[in-house]
Amino acid sequence: MTILWDLDPRASHAYGFALGPDTVQIFAAGQVGKALQEGNHPLVVIGPDIALEAACSLAELERIDRPELGVILLRHRVDVTTLAQALRSGVREVVQVGDQTALSDAIKRSLELTAQLSGHSHSGGSGEGKVITVFSAKGGVGKTTLATNLATYLASTGAQTLLIDLDLMFGDVAISLQAVPAHDIGDLVSMRGHLDEQGVHSVVTRHEDSGLDLIAAPSDPGVADRVPAAVVEELLRVARGMYAYVIVDTPPNLTEHVLTACDLSDLTMLVATLDIPAVKNLRVAMNTLDTLGASNDGRVIVLNRSDAKVGLKADDVEVALKYEIRAQVPSSQSVPSSVNRGVALVLDEPRSPVSVAIRDIADREIRMRFGEQVENGAKRGLGLLRSKK
Template structure:
């Protein structure tokens, strides 16, 4: 059931948007009493007649006392100030009055998030999902495509909960690759820095399909520079408690944000293609990871477009990078077709050779392997990781 707090007469179309099980109350005090009477309630919609300050105070209180409950705020006017204050107070969504489609979507998203939070609260306190960072020091290797399809392969059985984190903060392509509208992004976590919790993290993710969520990169120019590496560490720490796998897509360069992700990762997927520049960059990457004391036991080298007719065999690649190749993903024109359609090829065509290669890698290297020994990385100046 949904609780609707709206002192004035409730429009019929608002009731129909919220569904058949709606309990209307006239003030926030009555909403609290309704929550006390029914502990299974997980959604409160606060109408535009409720004063904003009171609504935010109410939401902040619920965030501490009952974090699984979602609060959706309907306002006559939605601006940056309202959105910022709402995020700080733990409001899940702010919807413009009269936009019933947005309200319906917000309710569905909030119920899904409540399921995540409720499941997390009931989980064993030792639940520790795996963070998998996909990295390539050269652009154009298909890193985002591999990261998304790897996450889709892990979530395919619906046994595991998986989240993709787009850490390419300036030029992230996860959202456009799966045709998601980036309403919520990593930059929305800024007001929660230092006190991020499960409820806050759940409000940031965008659901793609059952068991597979996305935390998208900022879309506003300049937002990337505002995000500190410490916030990325905080986000990943919370997300790994909510999901079985967190797959991190990275930019094609080492940065404090990338190193923060690698510090907390249980596995590094290092991507290359069978061409000299990409392999040279991979060799430098491997040397860098060794220098920083990352365990070799948590890394896998994957060759994308491995069957390209470029005069280099798999043996040639291994000799150049001086490392065993753990995954070979063939090339196919169906891959860009799947990207243009917004559906990962692992989902669109599970029997395709590309899908099978990625699924096999996920099964052999991430699902069936025992937990490797993770050595503490070498301390880096200014990293804030002690």
């Protein structure tokens, strides 16, 4: 709820248009501090009759205790001295009384910034949310399985998580989680150039079991061609300000969209199987990523169906890839049967060896890598799985 600190009883009516209904007016300075301590308020708008010194000292104090709080100052006249003093004390914006559009723009900007700052605190790491792209140069190797299960598990730990289906033609993220998307990534095209958090929210589908947000691929494959790679770039830049983790599922080739995602990723997770042609293609794809300057330390190889009896071993794959395999996921009938039932295996059968392996990858290669404290790795009590932070 927004706090309006103003001495004039008519103020909430006067600024009501810009402030919105979710506002409470407070008259005394002491009450403002108290309200901030007691409730979760994203914004204080300070009226023109409150002395500049009083307004600045509130901003200065709260800047330390509550850095995510926005403070907007209304003045009858905005001059350089007022502006300088206000901004120095931590006021986000100074708006002239009467300019309702400027006030509502300032409020919108401030609420967005607050949402971003609060979102970040979930990641446990520093700065922005982390983008993780799951890729392989071949279809049917387990990208979608890995991406959906990693994402649902991360969401179930309480981290704000978004899963994006970049397999624009044949994406199956939504169906494998039994989600019914009202919107999809194709709806972002019209927002190109001015995509903001609200725009991202408007295309997201919520997976209720885990709290995961997902952005589905277009239901019509014909729409895929109309989604420019620039939209993906814009989406990832906005989304990483909103979520602790953004997981990207991909088609089995290095499309412009995939390259864009890899370029913006903090981690690229490459899925290999015990299959020589697939390994060869993965090596070729890695070379391409190398030439594009993708960093090696942001790369992890996961071997899926690692126990398949096909006369090839993990060591052979490492030799062919010239790269260490960091994690292995065994084969299990539970995987296709969970997909057919539309449930995430990590939530539905947390004790299955595949779930244990995927949780371990999420804990080790994602959560701990990006600075989260993880209790006892994947072995901790399964009862904690669904609990929110």
